[in-house]
Amino acid sequence: xxxxxxxxTYKKFEAMMNRYPKKEAxxxxxxxxxxxxxxxxxxxxxxxxxxxxxxxxARVCGVVSFYTMLNTKPIGRHHIQVCRTLSCALRGAExxxxxxxxxxxxxxxxxxxxxxxxxxEVECLASCxxxxxxxINDDYYENLTNEKVTEILASLK
Amino acid sequence: MEKILLRNIYVPDSHTLAVYRxxxxxxxxxxxxxxxxxxxxxEEIKASGLRGRGxxxxxxxxxxxxxxxxxxxxxxxxxxxxxxxxxxxKDRLLIERDPHAIIEGTLIAAYAIQSHTAFIYIRGExxxxxxxxxxxxxxxxxxxxxxxxILESGYDLDLIVHRGAGAYICGEETALLSSLEGGxxxxxxKPPFPATHGLFGCPTVVNNVETLAALPWIxxxxxxxxxxxxxxxxxxxxxxxxxxxxxxxxxYEVEMGYPxxxxxxxxxxxxxxxxxxKGVIPGGASMPVLxxxxxxxxxxxxxxxxxxxxxxxxxxxxxxxxxxxxxRAAWNIARFFAHESCGQCSPCREGCxxxxxxxxxxxxxxxxxxxxxxxxxxxxNIMGNTICPFGDAAAMPAAAFIKKYREEFEAHIxxxxxxxxS
Numbered sequence: 001x002x003x004x005x006x007x008x009t010y011k012k013f014e015a016m017m018n019r020y021p022k023k024e025a026x027x028x029x030x031x032x033x034x035x036x037x038x039x040x041x042x043x044x045x046x047x048x049x050x051x052x053x054x055x056x057x058a059r060v061c062g063v064v065s066f067y068t069m070l071n072t073k074p075i076g077r078h079h080i081q082v083c084r085t086l087s088c089a090l091r092g093a094e095x096x097x098x099x100x101x102x103x104x105x106x107x108x109x110x111x112x113x114x115x116x117x118x119x120x121e122v123e124c125l126a127s128c129x130x131x132x133x134x135x136i137n138d139d140y141y142e143n144l145t146n147e148k149v150t151e152i153l154a155s156l157k
Numbered sequence: 158m159e160k161i162l163l164r165n166i167y168v169p170d171s172h173t174l175a176v177y178r179x180x181x182x183x184x185x186x187x188x189x190x191x192x193x194x195x196x197x198x199x200e201e202i203k204a205s206g207l208r209g210r211g212x213x214x215x216x217x218x219x220x221x222x223x224x225x226x227x228x229x230x231x232x233x234x235x236x237x238x239x240x241x242x243x244x245x246x247k248d249r250l251l252i253e254r255d256p257h258a259i260i261e262g263t264l265i266a267a268y269a270i271q272s273h274t275a276f277i278y279i280r281g282e283x284x285x286x287x288x289x290x291x292x293x294x295x296x297x298x299x300x301x302x303x304x305x306x307i308l309e310s311g312y313d314l315d316l317i318v319h320r321g322a323g324a325y326i327c328g329e330e331t332a333l334l335s336s337l338e339g340g341x342x343x344x345x346x347k348p349p350f351p352a353t354h355g356l357f358g359c360p361t362v363v364n365n366v367e368t369l370a371a372l373p374w375i376x377x378x379x380x381x382x383x384x385x386x387x388x389x390x391x392x393x394x395x396x397x398x399x400x401x402x403x404x405x406x407x408x409y410e411v412e413m414g415y416p417x418x419x420x421x422x423x424x425x426x427x428x429x430x431x432x433x434x435k436g437v438i439p440g441g442a443s444m445p446v447l448x449x450x451x452x453x454x455x456x457x458x459x460x461x462x463x464x465x466x467x468x469x470x471x472x473x474x475x476x477x478x479x480x481x482x483x484x485r486a487a488w489n490i491a492r493f494f495a496h497e498s499c500g501q502c503s504p505c506r507e508g509c510x511x512x513x514x515x516x517x518x519x520x521x522x523x524x525x526x527x528x529x530x531x532x533x534x535x536x537x538n539i540m541g542n543t544i545c546p547f548g549d550a551a552a553m554p555a556a557a558f559i560k561k562y563r564e565e566f567e568a569h570i571x572x573x574x575x576x577x578x579s
Contacts, residue, residue, distance in 0.1 A: 019317055021231065021274060022357055027339035028322050032281070066341040066499075068323035069281045085243045086442055086489045087400035087475055123325065123493050124243040124442075125282050128400035128473070129407045138284035 003044050009037050013052065027053060027063060031070055040071040068122065076111040076118035078156045081135045084121040087128035096132045097121060099146050103153065116156070161374045161383075161394050162367060163410045166254035172289050174296040177257035183302050185376035186261050189268055190310045198269045202372070205380035206392030211237055211328070211365030212441065212470045213546075214391075214459045221362055223352035224270040230359040234267035234275040235337065238290075238366045239321055239328040241280055243442035243493060244473030247396035248366035250408045252279065252286040255370065256293035260316065262369030264302065265376065267314055270362050274315050278333050281322040291318050325497035329545050330363040332499065343501050344545035367396055387413030391458035395472055402478035404429045413458040420457060421476065432478040436561070440470020442490050443550030445557030446477075467557075482577045484569045487558035488516035494551035502543040508535045509551050516555070519566065522573035529559050529566055 005013055012033060016026045030049055031041060038045045041064050050057040064070045082088075082097050097119075101107060104117050111118040127133045130142030134149075141152055165171045165180055174182070189198055203218030224232060236259060240248040251259055259277070267275040277294075279287050294316055297303045305313045324342045326332045331345040334356050355361020371393065375383045383393045391413040397420070400406050404426025411420060421427060421437070428434050434449045439457075445467040447455075455465045462469040477486060495513035500506045515532050518524050536552040543549070559566055568576040 021233075022338070024339040025319075025337060028336065029320065032320065032322060063339070063341055066324060067281070067321070070322055084489075085493050086438075086486060087244050089485075089489050090401045090475070090477060090481065123496055124241060124245075126240045126246040126249045126280070128244050128246050128475070129398060131400060131406075135282060140285070 003038060003048050005034075005037055009033060017053075024053065024055065027055070027060070028067070031060070031064060035070060040074050042072065042074075074111075074115075076115050078116060078136050079118045079120065081120045081122040081125075083123070083125045083127065083131070083133050083135075085124040085128075087124070088131040088133060091131040093132040096134070096144055096146075096149065099149060100134075103150070117153075158386075158394070158410075158412050160410050162251065162258075162370055162396055163408070164374070165258065166250065171254050172256055172293065174257060174293065174300060177255075181377060182257055182373075183261055183297075183300075185373040186264050186302060187308055188376055189265050190307055190312055195269050195271055198265070198376075201380045202269070202375065205375045205383040206387070206390075207368065207371055207375065207383065208391070208459070209365055210367035210371075210395065210472075211330075212242065212443070212468075214469065217364060217368055220352065220364070221266065221269045223350065224360045224362060225353060226271070228353075228360050231274065232270050232272040233356040233359055233361040234263060234270060234272040235330075235333065235356065235361060235363045236263045236266075236275070236277040236366060236369055237328065237330065237333060237363050238277050238279040238283075238286075239333060240283075240366070240471075241325040241328050242471045242473055243490070244398060244400055244438060244475040245441050245471040246398045246400075247408045247472065249283060249286055250396075251366055251370050252283065253289055256290045257297065258370045258373055259290070259366055260293055260297055261302075262372035263316065263364075264314060265372045266362065266364055266369055267316075268312065270360070272362075273313050274317070276337060276356075277316065277318045278327070278337055279318060279320055280327070281320045287318060287320050294318055324499075325493075326499045326545075326547060329547060331545065333363060334361065341499070343499055344547070346544050388456070388458045388460070390460055391469075395457065395469075397457065397472040397474050399425050399474045399476065401474075401476040402428050402432070402481070403476040411457055414461070415457045417452045417455040417457050417462075421452075421474075425476075428476065428478045430478075432480060434476065435479045435481055436477045436483065436486075438467075438473070438475040438477075438554070440468050441473035442475065442493060442554060444468045444470045445553050446486075446561060448561050480578065482520075482569075482575045483558055483562040483565050484516065484520045484575065487555060488513070488520045490554050490558075491516045491551070494547075498547065498551070502548065504539045504542040505548040505551065508539040508548075511535050512551070512555050519570055520575075522569075524570045526567070526570055528570065529563065532556070532559060 050060040133142040207217045208214040327342040332342040336342040351361040491513040495509040498509045536556040539548045539552040
């Protein structure tokens, strides 16, 4: 079956299209909506959004590939993103990533076998005063220690 | 010192309209929309001496003044909440704790340029902050501060919260506008400037969160009260985000011209664990690092930091103690810029990756003695040769690390390992 938005999501899409002075401005929010709905933005999702927005798929693809939050490949249910930039690095980000790799048994860029966690390293998330930190899906976890990370992972199903 | 930007953030429920209003919230907006002509408002902000807090320090009133009054095109006001400069987290605090101050400031600025559609472009990762802002905008719409015929003034204004999707470059104003138009976040050549050719080719002003959040106070207390604070050329107060090897990391509001060393040692508690200070980046990772002796008499204002050989930038202060490997720090920053280069201009696209690779090989004990001059050469070839200031932002810190800690880089190369961390 071809990919398409659920009726509720389609309503959100229509609201987005009417929010902006020009409809192409809605592309980024629509792509985020599509990623929420489909999990990631594979070729089929890109072509679907391109059709909806009346834009060439190549242009939509160019936009998707530009932004780090838009995933072209499937990711785990919990996307762990550890900040690796200087302020976090000065306060143990590398050790934190090492601990996560060991605990999850995966390398950066990989997903655990059951699809629960994906581990990524990202650049500065504006949380430098509470370093080291990680973002899991929409949530920030700050001032991390190995003990805290263990608890956080256990709380995520 | 009276707090201007952080005056509300410690009040419980400071993010709600009720609390904001109980602290004089939206009175400035009411005063502006009912009693000031746009020209008067622009003159008032010019008189306050307020300068853009995103990093460039351009006078805010002057920026507004560049918008043509007789243009038949719609005008757009954009609040830049794409805070991504490494070491900077001040805007995030305001977004989460005082969203109405940002909204009120955005409305005031929109009125100054006679815009009827305003945007807050917030970086995509700040999902929590975007939710806070969206709820605050909804509250302000219900209260009649945003929408049609605002407070029966006859003025219409919409405000749209727009989320990015992860790209440092979108903090650069022309890249932000490209992104807001639904494209890749590619910067555009200036001139023409956004004031005449901005969003969808229409006159547009982009102001930083912190700049806009200062406006309600300035309108409330008057330009003279704001201009009475700070130094001759750097007026008012500024937020500093302090991180790294420091006892009390966090966001501080200080009067412009405050002594840098005193700020670090007294306000921020100094370097912990009895260690010595080795270097400080004063304005976010784009700005040249300073050695401790270089900041001895420096004051926290645009001119003083510039005279010391760096820039105040976003006020992102990153502190490094004596245990920091400067080769590793430089590599970390170079890697950031290599990751974030938008790829439009060859000097930046190629140069950032070369600098990262060379720093990496030095760090890993595979560098040779020519590598330092090679990085300086690459850095010099990026400077000034790109569409937007990103190129300079990548080139400046790389060169500064080598020039200021050259002996450490040379030792690292000669001994093929870090000489700081055993």
